Amino acid sequence: MKKIKEAVKVITAGLVLPWSALAAGTSSALYTRIVDVVNAIIYIIFILMTVYFIWGVFQLVSAGGDEKKVAAGKQHMIWGILGIVVAAALWGIVNLVSGFLGVSGESMPQFPRF
Numbered sequence: 739m740k741k742i743k744e745a746v747k748v749i750t751a752g753l754v755l756p757w758s759a760l761a762a763g764t765s766s767a768l769y770t771r772i773v774d775v776v777n778a779i780i781y782i783i784f785i786l787m788t789v790y791f792i793w794g795v796f797q798l799v800s801a802g803g804d805e806k807k808v809a810a811g812k813q814h815m816i817w818g819i820l821g822i823v824v825a826a827a828l829w830g831i832v833n834l835v836s837g838f839l840g841v842s843g844e845s846m847p848q849f850p851r852f
Contacts, residue, residue, distance in 0.1 A: 773836045780832065783825040791818025 794814025801807035 776832050780825050780829045787818050787821030
């Protein structure tokens with residue numbers, strides 16, 4: 739229970755401190771830079787989790803009936819999908835908070851347009 743209370747304090751501080759800094763007159767350029775850096779990190783996480791998932795598919799296909807390799811491949815695929823979902827949720831939260839604060843990143847990841 740003590741760990742949960744500490745986690746709630748850390749999360750609350752992480753949510754409140756940016757607003758207090760914004761109220762103190764901190765420049766919007768700092769927030770734009772932070773949003774850009776966080777989005778870049780999330781983009782890298784997307785790439786890594788996709789590669790991890792593909793590695794699991796490769797293990798599953800090349801297992802040749804070996805149950806340990808099949809189980810390892812499935813585990814890699816599950817964790818890869820979970821990582822992609824977490825990265826997508828983080829990306830959404832960052833964009834939601836930055837939109838709420840009126841800060842837009844300069845290099846927001848976007849899907850290619852055809």
